Amino acid sequence: MTKTMKEMDVLRDHLAKHQLKLTRQRELILTAFLRQEHITAEAMYHQLAKKDPHLGLATIYRTLNLFCDAGIAQARHFGTQTQYDNISHKGHHDHLICTGCGTIVEFENCEIERLQEEVATKNGFVIQTHRLELYGLCSRCRH
Amino acid sequence: MTKTMKEMDVLRDHLAKHQLKLTRQRELILTAFLRQEHITAEAMYHQLAKKDPHLGLATIYRTLNLFCDAGIAQARHFGTQTQYDNISHKGHHDHLICTGCGTIVEFENCEIERLQEEVATKNGFVIQTHRLELYGLCSRCRH
């Protein structure tokens, strides 16, 4: 079973549970979405314009938000725009963000993830996803 | 020397260095800002409406952004709004958020914070602030 199919099943499951329907547009957007780690609605709009010139921007926003509800995507506000992160990659990508120049460095740290699990367990939670963003100045912006 | 005075001096210093002026509004907003850990422009607008009904929202935005330039505050996008964090505030907490019922549990974990510093240093960053949110199901919502 490919990764794409796994996500598609998650979507199908969510749709069934909520009396929603699987449409051509939702399949198209999911397929495109799974090819990236994160993307904005606007960027996807341009990316898909070739494949379906009539696909509306509103539909993309609606669909990406649907993916968030289904647990496939996660919205992250950065600057004035919303980034939609692919959660299946997300588990291992946190962000260091320079408040000076906006540079984003991705990192992963198993030890931090382990401690997160520990905190969650201590509070009776089971983690589905998380968001960790460190804001500061990169070496260049400090001078 | 009180904490308020220390921040006020930082502001004065920044103003002097950039040929800016210390106004009644800037003093008022700084005093209010230092009383909180983080606040939105809109919230501060309502908070200060009693003290100065003519204080404009644009002035609050401009002033909070000025504080960011001066290194007193830090802007962080949260939801659709911008949160202005008080950088000198140390008692920072992170959040465990239940995706089932919306319950939010605050926690702090020194070990995680230490590891964050480590990651930042390794990448040449100096952290100003951070945000850590763990999303999952609480014990009640799992059943």
Added chain:
DNA sequence: TATCCTCTTGAGACGGCTTATCAATTTCAA
């Protein structure tokens, strides 16, 4: 302290991003 140049303010216009509206279309269970 009075003067004067410059910076700041307040009010509202403006612009970018996202969501709401609604008639036409599509999905899918029966």
Added chain:
DNA sequence: TTGAAATTGATAAGCCGTCTCAAGAGGATA
């Protein structure tokens, strides 16, 4: 195949934050 219900595309509307500009305030200088 049919029909109720969900979805779509186009665009209007809404929200948040910034810009504009005339009126007002700060503060260096004498």
